[in-house]
Amino acid sequence: MDQDEVFKALADPTRRRLLDLLCEENGQTLRRLCEDLDMTRQSVTQHLGLLEAANLVTTTKRGREKLHFINPVPLQDVYERWIRKFETQRLSLLHDLKIQLEKNES
Amino acid sequence: MTAERTSFVYVSYIASTPEKVFEAITRPEITRRYWGHENVSDWTPGARWQHVRDDDARSVDLVGKVVEVTPPNRLVITWTGASQEAEPDSYSRVTFEIEPDAYGVRLCVTHDDLIVGSQMEAGVSKGWPLVLSSLKSCLETGKGFDLSGRAKAA
Known part of the structure; x- marks a missing residue:
């Protein structure tokens, strides 16, 4: 489809x-x-x-x-294809930031 | 007064075969991979089926009866929350229709007899699109989404 x-x-x-x-x-x-x-x-x-x-x-x-x-199934497919990957990227940026900040603190 | 009932109809086109889609719905070791639950039953008419969460507690979240089984094209089951098993009015009905299509398979899931405004109505209307999208992904790419609710490894 x-x-x-x-x-x-x-x-x-x-x-x-x-x-x-x-x-x-x-x-x-x-x-x-x-x-x-x-x-x-x-x-x-x-x-x-x-x-x-x-x-x-x-x-x-x-x-x-x-x-x-x-x-709504095709919308879910669009979400998986087009939105989730940006979210994942943003989350991993936040994760890196946290690691960085915690490193600076110690 | 009897409660008002509603239905949902979901369709997904999947690059697969009817046999594989039917197995993906009825075999616990496959449902686990995209649904976060195992569908457990011997899939004979009148048999009980259980929707068992794939986590350490293995809680039974849904139960029902098998109404009709015609592999690989049709499966009809009743459906209710495990805590409401003894309440006949709480049951809804799910029909899986699997047909070959130019694209592969047309899977149509019809969920009937849901009580309007119930928690089950809210739950399934959120859940089905996710489950069907995950099923499609699982059969086409080998990877479903993690719907088990297990804590992710950091």
């Missing part, structure tokens, strides 16, 4: 808003999501399609309804 698609999907305020809406209440129908957005049903469908292609949203059928769920 391509992380390009995740970043592209996130580079749009409407799609981030959709993720926020699903975060507040998971498993919503298209109709329900449209109530909170000032745009046509068609546009919302397109945005949801891009989010689904990036695997940030998954859908399941429950009876006659299609429900949308936020899928």
Whole structure:
């Protein structure tokens, strides 16, 4: 799965808003999501399609309804790939600093 | 009054085979490597399963029953905190669906019947993305994340 698609999907305020809406209440129908957005049903469908292609949203059928769920797994993958390594570096800098300071003290 | 229930659906695409993903969920020596816990059961319908923390205390954190087993494509289990084993209302249900995909494997984890506002809801909604990301990393690179809560060596 391509992380390009995740970043592209996130580079749009409407799609981030959709993720926020699903975060507040998971498993919503298209109709329900449209109530909170000032745009046509068609546009919302397109945005949801891009989010689904990036695997940030998954859908399941429950009876006659299609429900949308936020899928944070690709975000976790992005975190592991892009954020954790900077954190690790910062932590090791702090660690070096501590060693240095403690050495000076003794 | 019955409590309101909610569901989560998580999907991860993993460069692996359905057999390896199924094993990674059901074999304790593999779950330990990316989940910080061992999933222990004989994986027959009706059997009990336990989620045992991989530390010195080996505390049982979660328990449940095996509902359905169809290796390597499907596993359904019930799920509750070990201290709530005797409370039928506390149980939620987890379905693992493993399908071959152009990329390798599509793993879909559906967690149903979670009580809205419960500690379990909060815990699993934080936990699953981490566990699935760690599983993917473990199968693709051989290294999962350390989720055991063990103190790190300095």
